[in-house]
Amino acid sequence: MKDDHDDLHLELHREADNLGKFAAKISLNAPQGMTKVEAKDLMDTLMVNITDQCLSKGADIIGHVKGFLTSESGTIMASLVDPRIGTDITDDMSSSRFTSAELVVHAIVHGIWDPEVRDATVPVIDKVMKNFGIEYEVLQDYYEKEKSISHHMTEED
């Protein structure tokens, strides 16, 4: 049953629905092996460049651009909320080199819509991976799901 409260929820979520989202799960293969320092550099470069692209496409606020990397040597979490402050990176990773990893990237920004966020993210992933000499494969692209979630609230709700 709908009431004033539900109407307010709906209105606020619609306001928040101006958030554009994109997420992807990617497998990485580093033939030469990768150290923790190099992996942190990779994560920082990804976060910064995705953020820059989102802003250049018209985003006015970064909700967050986050990445979570899992490898046999441990994990790295990277999060960028404010480009003035930069990427916050934490890790639980040993110093041993690793060759394969899984990376989840999630971007949510205000002011541009899902297709622009995807267009800001996918080419950056490709370019950064090439620059770091990493082969990659997108295992799952959450674009369609994210898009349907963003759009789930229609006038019929």
Add this chain to the structure above:
Amino acid sequence: MKIAQIAGFLGSGKTSLLMKVSKELVNRGHKIAIVVNDVGEINVDARFIESYGLKAKEISGGCICCQIAGSFANTLAILYDTFDPDIVIVEPSGVAIPWGLKRAAEYSEAESNVVIEHAPVITLVDSTRIEMLISAVRRLIETQIREADVALINKIDAASPEDIEKTKEFVKSINPRARIFNASSKTGEGLEKVAEIIESELSPRYDEALEKELLKKEYGA
């Protein structure tokens, strides 16, 4: 079972605070469960929390305060029946509304013998970018602050004194009854206070009449 929600817009520092406060509460002898919600299909935060040595239940694909309130209620009922935590710390999506989450949590009482109590609603406000937030998502930020029992002026390690003061004044103007504390997940400032509040204080249950009254006053609804 006490529900402690840590609300706030995206990027306000909810996950970092939650992890540190959860560890503090575990060290104080509490049995803690964590529920993390994201409107998106994928949740990076749950992975991060688990890498920190905590178990997190992830609810994705909608907002637990309204769209998937049923899944949230069901999760709480299962947590109670299988794990019986003292405190469930909830990180709602950055677009959740605190009173809606209270209401959704109480739905779990219909699915189990659980009796829900609420810790004070804690809303984080990012003091480093208060002006940007007010300009882009003012109404959402206002609602999260208005429904808070405690407002945490967060990221004070990175904000200027002027921004911290501006954030406090903004919070006061929206919700004069909220207690206001400074916090920083980086330096640890305010974290013990947050743990104490969650541990020892209660917030009223969801009150539909009260919320309608507030809505009428604020929005003329």
